[in-house]
Amino acid sequence: VAQAGLWDVDGTGLAEIEDATLARAILAKVNRMNMATGVRVGGAVAVFAALPHAQAAPLVVAALLCGALYASRDKIPT
Amino acid sequence: MTRVAVAVILAALATAAEGFRASSVRPARPLARRSATHMRLLARPAPADDEAKAAVATASAATQAATDFRNDGAFAWMLPYMEVIGWKPGQTLYGAMPVHTDATVVVPPAAVAARRDAAAEALQNIGSDERARRAQLGTAFAAVALVYATWASLLADDGGLTGHLLRLGLVVPLFLAEGFQVSAEEGL
Numbered sequence: 149v150a151q152a153g154l155w156d157v158d159g160t161g162l163a164e165i166e167d168a169t170l171a172r173a174i175l176a177k178v179n180r181m182n183m184a185t186g187v188r189v190g191g192a193v194a195v196f197a198a199l200p201h202a203q204a205a206p207l208v209v210a211a212l213l214c215g216a217l218y219a220s221r222d223k224i225p226t
Numbered sequence: 227m228t229r230v231a232v233a234v235i236l237a238a239l240a241t242a243a244e245g246f247r248a249s250s251v252r253p254a255r256p257l258a259r260r261s262a263t264h265m266r267l268l269a270r271p272a273p274a275d276d277e278a279k280a281a282v283a284t285a286s287a288a289t290q291a292a293t294d295f296r297n298d299g300a301f302a303w304m305l306p307y308m309e310v311i312g313w314k315p316g317q318t319l320y321g322a323m324p325v326h327t328d329a330t331v332v333v334p335p336a337a338v339a340a341r342r343d344a345a346a347e348a349l350q351n352i353g354s355d356e357r358a359r360r361a362q363l364g365t366a367f368a369a370v371a372l373v374y375a376t377w378a379s380l381l382a383d384d385g386g387l388t389g390h391l392l393r394l395g396l397v398v399p400l401f402l403a404e405g406f407q408v409s410a411e412e413g414l
Contacts, residue, residue, distance in 0.1 A: 149313050150414065151304050153295040155351035158341040161318040161327030167346070168295040174351050178414045179299045185408055189401045196375075197394040201385040204393060208379040215372045 150178040319352060321359045322406070350413030357410045364407030371399035 312324035383389030
């Protein structure tokens with residue numbers, strides 16, 4: 149919504165950011181965030197896709213283990 | 227003979243340079259696309275020198291900065307789609323999707339002002355409820371990405387080009403997972 153100079157911060161729904169300088173600052177921050185996210189994810193997936201099958205499969209098994217540990221956090225009594 | 231040849235070459239170079247200069251001059255934008263500030267500048271008498279021109283340009287830029295919001299960023303191409311999707315005043319974000327704002331909920335003006343001030347100070351454009359929803363979406367899409375990666379790598383990958391392309395498809399759920407997570411953290 150920053151692309152249109154809007155925000156939704158006060159509980160009254162989407163509204164125009166009246167201060168154009170602030171709207172531009174938020175837009176710049178959003179654009180930087182989107183670019184950084186795209187580069188990070190694109191790079192990681194490109195490397196993952198380029199790996200040979202024999203190396204990608206163990207990586208996914210490791211990711212599954214990490215995912216299972218994350219999902220079980222706070223659920224195992226100590 | 228040599229002088230004649232040199233003169234011919236010089237004339238040809240001059241013609242070519244003139245042609246290049248003429249082709250490199252940018253055509254003026256149509257009047258309809260010029261901003262109101264630009265039109266006011268056009269109506270003014272021409273400044274006496276470069277310094278005056280620079281002063282006028284600076285003042286104009288400052289005036290425009292205070293009153294106009296114009297998106298000329300890398301994602302400005304999204305603008306035409308935003309109103310179609312429904313991201314416009316009168317709607318509320320719910321997991322990044324627009325829903326009708328609940329008119330029965332009345333927020334005191336003082337709370338509205340305080341929340342806007344806090345958001346402005348932190349350079350954020352979504353509230354705490356929406357941030358929590360996006361964090362949940364980020365986790366959900368991370369699970370989807372993991373399931374997809376498992377299927378693509380362990381079940382569908384035949385060791386050939388198809389396997390690489392299938393794994394490349396991970397970019398969609400992973401981008402959504404990371405995007406929602408970062409959005410929740412940053413409040414953007």
